[in-house]
Every structure is written in structure tokens, then in C-alpha cells.
Amino acid sequence: MKTSIATVSISGTLPEKIAAIAAAGFDGLELFEQDFLTFDGDAATVRRMIADHGLRLTVFQPFRDFETLPEPQRQAAFDRAERKFDLMQELDTDLMLVCSSISPLALGGIDRAAADFHELGERAARRGLKVGYEALCWGRHVSDHRDAWEIVRRADHPSIGLVLDSFHTLAKGIDPQTIRAIPKDKIFIIQLADAPLIHMDLLHWSRHLRNMPGEGDLQVGAFVQAVCATGYDGYFSLEIFNDQFRGGSAQVVAHDGKRSLVQLMDQVRRDLPGVAVPAAPMPDRALVHGVEFVEFAADETRAAALGEALHALGFRKSGRHRSKSVDLYRQGQINIVVNTERQGMAHSSFVARGASAYAIGLQVDDAKATLERAVALGATPFDQEPNPGDIRMPAIRGIGGSVIYFVDRSADLVQLWEHEFVNVEDSDRRADGGLERIDHVAQTMFIDELLTSLLFYTSLFAVKKLPMVDVVDPGGLVRSQVIENERGGLRLTLNGAENRRTLAGHFLTELFGAGIQHIALSSSDIFRTASALAANGFKPLAVSPNYYDDLAARFALPPDLVRRLAEASLLYDRDDSGEFFQLYSRAGDDGFFFEIVERRGYKGYGAANAPFRIAAQKRSLPPVTLPRALTQP
């Protein structure tokens, strides 16, 4: 697959954009004229810069308001085109993108447009150049690729072809299957973009909210399938107008772009057996069966505090690593690892960010294949030299400097715990809490990291994303995005904080960046769990009595149930899928906490309860921390 990306997709100056595009592994770039006009250097310099980075200049764009003008504007448009052809030759690109006119002067008329393009084709051909016509979905007379194709067909000139842009086709609800009727040599370049499904003005939607394929809700896969069915083997070029990306990290956005194309082509290759899709085969998205472990990095003091919290939750310290300062806590099928090593990744993480859940182990069918796919998608492998006799678990770097391990049933991994840990007898005899599994893991990040994380997980794992929801924190909004698989083996909530005054923002400040803010553990009898934990000294999060009054009103619950919920500080939710019960720990001064859930058929995450829980957790934060955290900008 030949990949390209428009400079408009990336933040920074032109040299910064070009460097980021090259570093992410693209083959080419589309130069947005604005990026050239604002650059303090001539065309030869830009040409050299692009070539020095091993890139091709795939497109020069956009050339606007060209077709169906009356005289004298028509002649002026041709003169303008000739000047830009001069520039294209200096820049060393052969393709100009002409987008459909929005000029109030444009007369319209398919044959008039075709005649204009025929003449433009003649002029381009004299210089060995080509012109691609793109229907902007808000174009004045042409806003549908089928009309643009009819104009190109009637222009009947080898130097005149089409530019197809997934956004314009899909945002307008045009069936992408209509592309199959276009001959491949008339498609000069394919532009790809996704977008969230929001009903709004097309131009505004396109210019501000496009995102990488897979990050939005448009059927970009179906669009690419139709393109591939024509036999098209040219560039797939990203053109992403996005306010956040314009202000984001050029490297991250470019890297995400490449990842989105690799993932998209892999998906199309799988969906289209028999059609030549320009993508190298790689292992399929991994189905995660469960979270094998969560590992905390800590020092002795923080490890003792964590041990106390785990004991109160009914965990037992059941193992000690044979050669490392690492403890294993267990309950039901839950493994919590506490790492107090003075070297290695856990220690680096602790020094840089304090105590945190810095690593997670996921159960997959084939750990090596999962690593292989991750690397094909541009993930960074994590390979720390194991101690002699220890297992080398396939792993990658995750979001915010974390580590994700892959565990399968292969011979070397199946005995992970037995092999590396010796059983210990825990002197703390507190009661089991009836906790069974890790229900979900919640990661907190800044809002502009949300799409990157979403793409990271959805490209690597077989998961679906739920609609994004807004969670109201007294200090601001938090955008919450769930990704999960059908069987519940992987459930992640990704929470993007808009500012630092939210509980999520406080966590980000304390941890110096994104990370796991809470872990939800499942019980099949949360009332029993709540009383066992109370006896263990667990301090639940105190919920406002107002909440329980409202609960009684909202769900018409029997008074006795409301009383029991209030006594145990449980939160409750109900929908068509079933009933949900939640019990929260208080947040530590870093903002980390545990959640306990019981699902009675319920499929959601209790989003309706989040504002109550967050308000209560903020009240429970240590008073010294509170004012400082809440006054930070």
C-alpha cells in the first residue's frame, strides 16, 4: 500500500510536518498550498526537503473555484492555474487537486464543466501534469462524486481524473458502492478521513471534526472496499481537518495516521477475500479472554498502604517472586502484583510517576501473534531482560508509558505463577470478600489523548466501542469512552479529562500523565461482599443521602432495598439489560480507587452514577491535597 497524508492534518511548521510524516513511515504527502505560502523558503527548498526525507509529493491542493465561470473570470481562472502549474513543476509534483466550486459566479452545467476540464487537461498535458477533480459535499453545483465522475467522463482527457474523498461521499450518505462503476485509471488519488456521527453543517463538520479512519463512525472500510474492487493501486492519502490535531503533537498524529491506514487495510483484506488489497498480511485482532493481572509499581511505604487496602478488600498475599521484590495478592481469579524492585521498568515508573498500576497482563490466544500485530501497527515492543529462569512475556508499551503483557496457554507462559512465585502463608487472616474477576479497568488521560488510545486498542484487539458519554464532575466535563468485547474479557473505560480541576484531572496531575485510575472487581453478591469488607475495615465511599432519595423516586424501588443500599453505600442502576450495583473505595490522595460491581444481566458501566461518585470522592480527598489540586489551572 502506498500511503500519503495531507500537511493540513498535522500541526507545526512545514519542516516539522514533513519530518513527522517521514518519521511515521508515510511514502508521500499532499502539500496544502497554505503551508507553502506561509513557509519562508522557495519551492526548490521545499522540494529538496521532501526528497531528503525520502517522501514523494503526491498532490498540490486545493485549487478552488475553477469550473463553469463566465468570462472574464473564466480566463483568469486558467491564468491562475498556469501559475500554479509552474509552482507544481518547481515543487516536483504532477497532480493538482481541483475541488468543486463554491463560487456564486459559477454557472454550473455538466457540459460547461466538462469543457473547462478538457481545456485544463490540454494545458496540464503540455507540462506532463494531471488534474484531479473532487466533489466537496457542500459544492455549489457539484457535491456528489457521481456528478464529478460524469464531468470527468465527459471531459474525456487522459490528464483529467477524479479525487475521491471518503468524507465527502460518506458524510452525505452517498452509497460508496457507486465507486465500483468507475475505471481505476480515472481515479487519480484516494483521500481518506473518518468523523464522529454528529448532525451538523457539512462544511463545519468537515473542517473541524474529521479524524483518522477507525476513530469515527463513518463506513470508511466499505468505501475502501469499493475502491479496491476497481483495482485501484495508487496512494491512500489521509486528509484530516481536525482542531485538536492542529494543536496536538505532530509525531503522535502522524503515527496514529499510519496506524489507522495499516489497520484499515488489514480489515479490508480480511473482508474481501479474492480481491487484491494492497496490504501485507498480519495476525488478526486479538480476542482478550480476561485480565490476567494488574501490576503496581511502589516503594515499601506505598506497597504497605496498598497491601492494607487489598487486605481490606479481602485479598490474600499468596506469593513472593523467587528472585525479585515482587508480591502477589490473590482473590478469586484476580491477581494483583506489587513490584517494589529498585531497578527495571517498575522502578523507573515509580521514580517518574509515583506508585501506580503501571502494567497489565491480558489473556490472549497467541501472545506472540498479538505482539507481532502490535508491532505491525507501530507499537513499541517492551523487552526487559528477565532474571535467569524467569519467563519472557511478550509485551508492548501502552498508553502513558505503561506496559501491556500478553499471556497465553503456551508451554512457557501457562505456568507463570507457579514458575516465578513461591507460595507464602499470609499472616493477615482477614475474610475473603467474594471478589471474582476484574470487571473493567479505567484509564484516565487528557482529552486530546482519547482518540489515540481508542485507535491503539481498537486496532490491536477485537473490541467494539460504545458511544462516548459525558460525565459531569463538579470541576468540569470528562468524556468517557468504553471499549469492550462481547464476552466481557476486555472492558476498558477511557476517560478524557477536559481540565485539571476534575477528579480525573487531579489524577493526571498527581501521576504526571495518563494511567489506570481505577480497577473494578466483580462480586456475585455485593451485599455479602459489602458486609465482609466492612468487617475487614474497608471504608466505603460515603454517598450523599440525596442520591438515595432520588433513586427511590427514579426507579420506584422498595423502601427496604433503598435502605439496604444506603446502609452499604451502594450505588444502583437499571436499564433494559438488567440491574447494576456498585461499591466504591475512597480515592487515595493520588486519585486512584477501587470499584466493586455486581451485574445482574446489566451491560453498562453505571454512567448515570458517575457524577455522584465523583462528587463524593472529591469530598473524601485529603484536605491538604484538595485546595492545591483544585486551584491548579
Ligand SMILES: O=C(O)c1ccc(O)c(O)c1
Ligand atoms: O474544506 C475544504 O475546502 C477542502 C479542500 C480540499 C479537500 O480535499 C477537501 O476535502 C476539503
Ligand SMILES: [Mg+2]
Ligand atoms: Mg478532500
